[in-house]
Amino acid sequence: MKRQWIPMLGLAVAISMCFSACGGADKRESSTEKRRTIIVGLEGDYTPYNWTTLSTSDAELIYPFTGQTGYAAGYDVLMAKRIAQEIGADLEIKKISWDGLILALESKSIDLIIAGMSPTQERMRAISFSDPYFVDTPELVIVVRNDGDYTTATTRADFANAMITAQQGTYHADILEQLPSKKATLLTDFVALMQSLKSGVVDGYIAERVVAEEHLRAHPEFHLVQLTGKEALVIPSEQGTTAIGLRKNDHQLRTEINAALAKISEEERRAMMDHAKIAASML
Known part of the structure; x- marks a missing residue:
């Protein structure tokens, strides 16, 4: 599937819809109900999916790393923020080397891998995956x-x-x-x-x-x-798909993640990716 660019006006509208739809997610919980935290791991070096920045000029695109300097930015960050809002959870993001992500998940240092990762057969022997959160044909x-x-x-x-x-x-x-x-x-x-x-x-x-x-x-x-x-x-056919990595026994969390993803339209996902690509081009 070829990448489709949408006009800038449509992009702005779609991004606005994406984030306005997220607003008020916290209202589903009472003020006395304790919120849980989900910890997301990503590499911070895989534009436009994720990268590391010190800039705060695009507040929607960034999120501070937990215990580390700087901010995570990119499509994966937009997706992580949206999912956290949908399931009513606080968000933490940790910067972890690519080859350490699955180990961090298995050791419970993180709860989710949102890092442009494809659900290959080899990886699925160690962890499970959500439904796809972005599908494209890589070149x-x-x-x-x-x-x-x-x-x-x-x-x-x-x-x-x-x-x-x-x-x-x-x-x-x-x-x-x-x-x-x-x-x-x-x-x-x-x-x-x-x-x-x-x-x-x-x-x-x-x-x-x-x-x-x-x-x-x-x-x-x-x-x-x-x-x-x-x-x-x-290119192996499975590589056109990116999904969220979870521990195999986190069945309830996977159900919640998939329900949250189902609320994000293809148009919104493309708008989020285009937002990230435009920002990355200005680095």
């Missing part, structure tokens, strides 16, 4: 340097002598097997990937276009290569 690109040897690459074979890497713990690492490139060490996050490319340690890394475009805005010395046709990198 994969290879991020390279403008001054490198691979800006004009059009086939997989063109990367035969390249050192291409990806983020560990993601399906991008599996995609590397589709390239005849040299084996490079997988890195923990996109900050490390960008630094390694910038310093020349690697020749490129795999990313989804929506994420890579934000990297390019921050690093104009980068270049995006997208292989097409028969040369295109094949």
Whole structure:
């Protein structure tokens, strides 16, 4: 499914509807009833789904990290805030490395993973997932340097002598097997990937276009290569879906989360994502 951009006027209206619909959620509880807290974990480095900022200029898009400096921002934050309001809970957000999110959930350091995570078969052996909160067809690109040897690459074979890497713990690492490139060490996050490319340690890394475009805005010395046709990198069908991770035995919470998601229309979800993309483009 192709990403659809809505006109700015429609975007403003949709965002307004989204957040006005959230208002008054606390009124469902009496003033004497103790509110519970849900703790959400995310990476804070996966624009436009989530990133870390010190700016408070867009109050709707941000939420302070618990026990850490700065604010979480992005689509996942909008979704976390909306869900907390729908189920009548206070919200905390913790910044956790990607490869530590499932461990944090299993150890009960967090209650939910809202981090652009796909419900793969491997992950479902450890945790459960909500209904999808965003569905799209990702486009994969290879991020390279403008001054490198691979800006004009059009086939997989063109990367035969390249050192291409990806983020560990993601399906991008599996995609590397589709390239005849040299084996490079997988890195923990996109900050490390960008630094390694910038310093020349690697020749490129795999990313989804929506994420890579934000990297390019921050690093104009980068270049995006997208292989097409028969040369295109094949993406597993499950990777077009993002869902919320929960512990397997949290059945009641999963029911509540799914009920909250059911109240958020596709139009609202697109508006929230577009809101995040526009904000990310201004970083």
